[in-house]
Amino acid sequence: MSNRPRTRTVLSCGLLLVPLAVSATACGGSSSEPLSAKPYDAADQISANTPDGKQKADPDKPLEVTVKGDEARITDVTATDASGRYISGELSADGRRWRTTVPLAAGTRYTVRVSTEDEDGAPGRKTLVVETTDADDRLSVKFGPDSGDYGVGQPVTAELSKPVNDPKARAVIESALKVDSAPRVEGSWHWVDGKSLHFRPKDYWPAHATIAVHSNLDGLKITKKLYGGPAKPVRLTTGDRIEAITDAGSHQMTVLRNGKEVNTIPVTTGKPGYDTRNGVKVILGKESFVRMTSASIGASDFYDLPVYWATRVTWSGEYVHAAPWSVGSQGAANVSHGCTGMSTGNAEWFFNMVRVGDIVKVVNSDGESMTAFDNGFGDWNMPWKEWRDGSALKNKASTTTGAAEQQRGTADAARLRPQV
CATH class of the missing domain: 2.60.40.3780 (Immunoglobulin-like)
Structure with missing residues (x-):
């Protein structure tokens, strides 16, 4: 006892x-x-x-x-x-x-x-x-973009240190990659390939949202010999919902802030043979000055132009920019090599209005549709069901909880060519 x-x-x-x-x-x-x-x-x-x-x-x-x-x-x-x-x-x-x-x-x-x-x-x-x-073998993750302020169209990316193709291993990884937002939204990861994932909501992010991205993968068993490694968290905020809708048929760009029209700008888009891509594009960056040449895109008609107030929307060189040489055609005809051109004053206004991650949508062009992943962020052009089917957890509910490398990494020179 x-x-x-x-x-x-x-x-x-x-x-x-x-x-x-x-x-x-x-x-x-x-x-x-x-x-x-x-x-x-x-x-x-x-x-x-x-x-x-x-x-x-x-x-x-x-x-x-x-x-x-x-x-x-x-x-x-x-x-x-x-x-x-x-x-x-x-x-x-x-x-x-x-x-x-x-x-x-x-x-x-x-x-x-x-x-x-x-x-x-x-x-x-x-x-x-x-x-x-x-563990001897670790899988690290790099989230993108860097922490900061973005537009409501900015996807979250995750870049893995090595490819993973096994469905069960992908499910383990995806379950550990967390996206928390306030306000809460419906969203999902999508496997672009064995090393890259993108996360987006069903619709655009809400205006003035806070998005926190982190990983619970460190130390977690993924396969028999592969364990998760570290990942630096990122924190994003969104501003107003800015959408620029370019109608290539009427040669007008309408700019909306939080659903309300704030400006209508006469523009010119791609001429036949250089038609501007249709669809939703996400602003990738802003450059106050870019030199654009015909050699960069293999155009038959020569040009070598200093271009100001250039807002980039594809890696292949599509911009919204100042085009003072085509003011006479803006609002009336499409004469560019694929970019959206406008007056210098309007281009400067647009440049100062938007931020990386804002939306530029082109309609009524004879060009091809914007692809989802290989030329910038065309993620929003993929239907939601198809997007969800690209998740390793597609049979589970997809939401953020309340609360990869930025822009798919360093592109090669061929994907960075500007076009006018």
Whole structure:
């Protein structure tokens, strides 16, 4: 018979820890335990399959905590990593054993807090510190764009350090890449290829939204030998909803702010053979001066022009820019080599009005449709169902929770050629 105080506590009804990165609470507890009942040190009663402080645990094997002898039982266990994230586990019905139910993360330090009760009802406590071995092969992630202010059309990108094609591995990765927004929106990741993912809402981002992007992949097991690596989080904000709608048929650009028209500008777009692409484009950058030459796009008619107030919408060189040489045609005819030209004053106004991530939409052109991924951000031209089908989690609900490299990396010279 134990000499410890015979104070009876209420047993926990069994431990059910929620998945990684979500807080956990036992559904019972020892709330009836008198404040004077100080827990005893249960070190002599508890053992683990990884000796505390003596060796590192294999992340491929579950962590198991057991109670020795017949004089005590486990009532509660919590296991958290250094950032406070919980790992799931289950307690046996007889209270003799607790074990993790999901793989441990590689290269991670866990604090495991064990609560016990002896045969007389006295509460015991034991804290274990468990470190797991690191992984030889890590998958890192780079989010884009850089933190900052953007337009409502800006997609989020994730660039992986190596290609992943296995559907199950993709599901693990995608589940760990988190996009939180305020206000909350419906959105989804889409796998562009084995190394690149884009995230967009069903519709454009709300005006004046905050978007936080982070990864829970670090240390997470992806395949038998591949584990997740680190990722730098990014935080984006959106401004007003700015949309520029260029009608190539009427030779007019209508600029909307939050759905209301603020300007109508006479323009010229691509002439036959150089027709401007139809569809939704996202502003990629702004350059107050660009030199544009016919050689850059292989045009048969020679030109070498200094161009001012140039707002880029494709990697292949489509801009909205000042074109003082074509003022006589603006509002009446399409005479450019694919860009949208306007007067110098209107181009400067437009340049100062918009930001990276704002929307430029072209309609009624004889040109081809803007592609989704290979010439800038044409993401919004893909129907939502098709976009969702590109997710490894397409059968799950797609929303951000409340709260890859920017613009697909460094393009080669051929994709950076400007055109007028």
